[in-house]
Amino acid sequence: MEDLDRTGAEPLYTQIVERIRKMIFDGSYVAGAVLPSEQKLQEQYGVARSVVRQALEVLASERLVARHRGRGTTVLPLPRHHRQAGRAGGLSQQIASAGGELRTRIIDLTRQRPTERAVDDLATDDAWRLERLRSVDGEALVHMVTWIPRELFPSLSEKDLEGGSLHDWMRSSGVEPEGGPRQLRAVAATRETAGFLGVPEGTPLTLLEGITRDTRGRVVESFTAWHHPSTVFDLDALAAAPTQLDEQRISELLSELQGLLLRDRGRL
Structure with a gap:
């Protein structure tokens, strides 16, 4: 029997939800897998059937499982949201093109x-x-922290960002974001980010961080973005072309070779 905290304030059913949710996100339960029966879950966690049913109802409301009378509870495929990793900004357009609606909640905007x-x-x-916190169709997708230089943007308020993207606002302020280097890596969700994204603490997330420069080469933002496990990053791969020497370099190499030949001839 698995141990649950029976003395704390957290209800038993939410503890079961968190454990099963974590196993779905980390791949222990794959799409199509059948969860243990209610009776087995009762025995596994040492709880009443009503507690198990409450936990399964929560998971079903989160669209992580589907309950079928006579067939048990099956794991549903995780939703997938695609992002173009090589494109600066444009998340709103990318989501809209896929038929989704992106919403943004501002958690903090301060001078620091x-x-x-x-x-x-x-x-x-x-x-x-x-x-x-950026969400698609009501589901949390990205938790972002962005640093913006006050030298370029001396004033900024939540009202400036209502109903639009940060880059759109920058353009309206006369600054044209262009692009910049990006890095992708896997990280474990901290308690804070896990709370925002609705996943268990320690869940593997994709971290995207980098900078964006404007058309004048100035850095207009430095950002860190933690993505929900349902996010898929699409990359375009190009075959490496054979290295080609330009005419100037070939001429330089020929001159060096001729110099070596003349030097060696003088020694003979």
Whole structure:
């Protein structure tokens, strides 16, 4: 029998939900898998059948499982949201093109000293800290923290970002975001980010971080974005072309070779 915290404030059914949800997200239960029967879950967790049923109803409401009379409870495929990893910004357009609706909740917008990484990226210690949660069709997709230099944007309010993207607002302010380097890596969800994305703490997430420059080469943002496990990043791969020497380099190599031949001839 698995141990549950029977003395704390967290209800038993939510503890069961968290454990089964974690196994779905980490692949222990794959799409189409049948969960143990209600009786086996009762025995596994040492709880009443009503507690098990309550947990399964929560998982069904989250569209993680489907309950079938006479066939048990099966795991549903996780929803997939595709992002173009090589495209700067444009999340709203990408989601809209897939038929979804992107909504943004601003968690924090304050003037702060940036992290050391952001200070290096922005070359300033005077910046706006913008923290957002972006959701698609009511499901949390991305938890983002963005640092914006106040030298370029001395004023910024939540009202400026209502109903539009950050890059759209920058364009309306006369700054044209162009692009910049990006990095992707796998990280474990912290308690804070897990709470925002609705996943168990420690769930594997995809972290996208980088900077964006404008058309004048200035860094307009340094960002970190934690993506829900349902996010799929699409990449375009190009075959590496054979290395080709330009005419100038070929001429330089020929001149060097001729010099070596003349030098060796003089020694003879």
